[in-house]
Amino acid sequence: MDHVLRTVGWFVRTPEVPKDGAKLCTIALSHYCEKARWALDLSPLRDTYIEDAHAPVFHYRPTVALTKDRKKTGLPVLVLPGVDPEGPPTVVQDSAEILQHLASLYPKELGHMYPPGDMGDKVRALERKLGEQLGPATRKIVYWEMWQGRQEGIDTCNALLERHYPTAEARMWRLLEAKILPVMLKAMKIDETSTLAALEESREIFREVSALLDSEEGGKGGGAPAGPRRYLLGANRMTAADLTFAALAYPLINPPAFASLGLSGAEASPWAKRLAVITKEFRATPAGQHVLRLYGEERFPETSMAGKEPTGQLCLRTSNRDKWPWQ
Numbered sequence: 020m021d022h023v024l025r026t027v028g029w030f031v032r033t034p035e036v037p038k039d040g041a042k043l044c045t046i047a048l049s050h051y052c053e054k055a056r057w058a059l060d061l062s063p064l065r066d067t068y069i070e071d072a073h074a075p076v077f078h079y080r081p082t083v084a085l086t087k088d089r090k091k092t093g094l095p096v097l098v099l100p101g102v103d104p105e106g107p108p109t110v111v112q113d114s115a116e117i118l119q120h121l122a123s124l125y126p127k128e129l130g131h132m133y134p135p136g137d138m139g140d141k142v143r144a145l146e147r148k149l150g151e152q153l154g155p156a157t158r159k160i161v162y163w164e165m166w167q168g169r170q171e172g173i174d175t176c177n178a179l180l181e182r183h184y185p186t187a188e189a190r191m192w193r194l195l196e197a198k199i200l201p202v203m204l205k206a207m208k209i210d211e212t213s214t215l216a217a218l219e220e221s222r223e224i225f226r227e228v229s230a231l232l233d234s235e236e237g238g239k240g241g242g243a244p245a246g247p248r249r250y251l252l253g254a255n256r257m258t259a260a261d262l263t264f265a266a267l268a269y270p271l272i273n274p275p276a277f278a279s280l281g282l283s284g285a286e287a288s289p290w291a292k293r294l295a296v297i298t299k300e301f302r303a304t305p306a307g308q309h310v311l312r313l314y315g316e317e318r319f320p321e322t323s324m325a326g327k328e329p330t331g332q333l334c335l336r337t338s339n340r341d342k343w344p345w346q
């Protein structure tokens with residue numbers, strides 16, 4: 020009965036557009052959404068924004084309610100109060116746009132994401148390339164490993180949906196998954212051949228990023244001897260290039276901070292074991308180590324990579340998950 024009422028609630032309530040405060044509309048486990056969430060967590064909005072997470076496909080309705088364009092269905096979308104409190108809210112779609120918007124609103128906290136001059140141009144170019152190439156490739160690999168038609172991956176997916184998404188969406192997904200999964204795989208052109216290509220593409224990008232970290236030029240900055248760089252492109256603080264690389268690589272690297280999501284609970288299942296082999300390979304590269312370090316030191320500083328128990332965990336502050344029809 021409870022679930023029936025929540026499902027009715029999902030259908031009868033129109034998606035909310037907040038009048039004050041910030042809302043991040045997401046597909047919670049999406050790495051592009053994680054990029055936007057990371058940016059928000061670095062901003063002064065970190066303690067007040069809410070996350071409105073939706074399951075794939077069921078995200079269409081709330082997203083179009085925000086973008087007012089049936090073709091603009093991609094998440095993340097950030098909603099901020101408009102300049103005029105009586106006027107419409109500001110709606111920013113796309114993870115790079117969100118990071119850039121927040122960096123311009125909050126230069127003290129996020130200005131270092133886009134350094135001035137030539138370095139800033141390089142950061143933007145690398146952010147764009149990673150968004151266009153690494154993001155789709157890592158998504159393809161994980162979806163294929165999880166969904167290639169074997170029930171154990173589909174079961175894990177269902178457990179994640181139950182845990183992180185509105186009850187109504189998780190239930191409807193379960194009912195419709197036999198229809199939804201093939202359509203999604205086809206729409207994203209995910210099959211064995213394209214996944215092998217995505218794996219190769221990811222390896223190539225990891226090689227390039229490893230080379231960038233090992234570049235002579237710039238070294239550690241400040242006249243220090245050349246050697247492994249702390250940040251991409253020789254910056255002396257994390258930039259949008261580092262943040263983008265780490266967030267879009269997270270599905271392959273599976274940083275300890277993601278254990279809280281429950282993905283690690285699936286470690287024993289065959290699909291997770293297959294993915295763990297890929298994770299081991301990518302973690303062993305300097306670029307993979309960079310992702311682990313950024314998640315350990317910059318994203319969740321409590322998570323020590325030096326052998327201590329990981330305590331810093333990703334905590335999704337999702338809201339509006341389950342409401343009654345009359346709420």
Ligand SMILES: N[C@@H](CCC(=O)N[C@@H](CS)C(=O)NCC(=O)O)C(=O)O
Pocket residue numbers: 046049050051052092093094095112113114115150158
């Ligand atoms: N360029 C976009 C890509 C976002 C994207 O591909 N989002 C996926 C989730 S991983 C999505 O929402 N797909 C569903 C859709 O486009 O309707 C960004 O950086 O935000």
